[in-house]
Amino acid sequence: MNVERMNKKLTKKVRVGNTFIGGDAPITVQSMTNTKTEDVKSTIEQILKLEEYGCDIIRVAVTNFESASALKIIKKNIHIPLVADIQFDYRLAIESAKNGADKIRINPGNIGDKEKVKEVVKVLKYYGIPLRIGVNSGSLQKELLAKYGAPTADALVESALREVRLLEELDFTDIVISIKSSDVLTMIKAYESVSQKVDYPLHLGVTEAGPLIKSTVKSSVGIGVLLYKGIGDTIRVSITGDPVEEVKVGIELLKSLNLKKYGINLISCPTCARCNVDLISIADKVERRLTSIKEPLNVAIMGCAVNGPGEAREADIGIAGGNKNFVLFKKGKIEKTVAESEVVDVLIDEIKKLLDEKKNIVKRQ
Numbered sequence: 001m002n003v004e005r006m007n008k009k010l011t012k013k014v015r016v017g018n019t020f021i022g023g024d025a026p027i028t029v030q031s032m033t034n035t036k037t038e039d040v041k042s043t044i045e046q047i048l049k050l051e052e053y054g055c056d057i058i059r060v061a062v063t064n065f066e067s068a069s070a071l072k073i074i075k076k077n078i079h080i081p082l083v084a085d086i087q088f089d090y091r092l093a094i095e096s097a098k099n100g101a102d103k104i105r106i107n108p109g110n111i112g113d114k115e116k117v118k119e120v121v122k123v124l125k126y127y128g129i130p131l132r133i134g135v136n137s138g139s140l141q142k143e144l145l146a147k148y149g150a151p152t153a154d155a156l157v158e159s160a161l162r163e164v165r166l167l168e169e170l171d172f173t174d175i176v177i178s179i180k181s182s183d184v185l186t187m188i189k190a191y192e193s194v195s196q197k198v199d200y201p202l203h204l205g206v207t208e209a210g211p212l213i214k215s216t217v218k219s220s221v222g223i224g225v226l227l228y229k230g231i232g233d234t235i236r237v238s239i240t241g242d243p244v245e246e247v248k249v250g251i252e253l254l255k256s257l258n259l260k261k262y263g264i265n266l267i268s269c270p271t272c273a274r275c276n277v278d279l280i281s282i283a284d285k286v287e288r289r290l291t292s293i294k295e296p297l298n299v300a301i302m303g304c305a306v307n308g309p310g311e312a313r314e315a316d317i318g319i320a321g322g323n324k325n326f327v328l329f330k331k332g333k334i335e336k337t338v339a340e341s342e343v344v345d346v347l348i349d350e351i352k353k354l355l356d357e358k359k360n361i362v363k364r365q
């Protein structure tokens, strides 16, 4: 993956199963299942679907001993690191680690006293598993809420640092930190502050960010601002909806900052009165037929001759609309004119040919 991130803060590199978070590792995209974890069949199916869409790390809620035990089977049937999310019962963290979890997430506000954390750490050390301290504005410790009056950035940071210091006292440093707030500005401030204080990798996210459009905007602003400043090592876009959408938005977010090259980068215009083709439906069909492609490729779908030829020429492949037809550009050169009725099929064929050519070049090198 191409990572153009000269200003990225070099954090500690932590191994999570078959991947890494932090240091010089590429920024990973995470999601969380919304099936019942103990419903092993549905959970595995959902994780495999998320893998297909490019999810790098998956988290499941472990709410009881049945779901902790389900991790054994889930782990055997998936290919990406599995994170166990523990909220109240520290014994579930221990059980999850024993059953193959690649990382444990605990919420300091919900896990309770030091002795319990000590017990968890003992097991994590034994299995070589990292821990995410996942502070959340909705579940801050009562005394911090009383001290600060609200889940402010300082309160969230203090909660995370308390846990960090405790883990350090226990000689445990395989730590990832998240400090999520549902308020974008609080979240940005909190991550900026904690990034200045510790070198552990940061898991970025706006929590409880809402349905697709609202979450996409909030997450892109919150996560995007931080990544642009060099802060953050892994991300999760939280959406009320299908977790596949979380992965899609997360990947597009990284692509927009040039932090990941993955799949089709679609450049398409919004259309206007100059457009004499049904561009919206064409762009929609092309996008849907290209979702399984993982190789990076720039594809332009433009409505008319104003900006169309320019964008289409700059992309790897593109079409610019005319009067019920399109001009097809490949590698900056005009290839042919295609009737509107055939343009989707022709464009898809040409994209496949282009990807095959790229693969053959790589093989020959």
Ligand code: SF4
Binding pocket: 269, 270, 271, 272, 273, 274, 275, 302, 303, 304, 305, 306, 307, 308
């Ligand atoms: Fe309008 Fe043409 Fe621009 Fe599309 S490319 S928005 S049709 S001027």
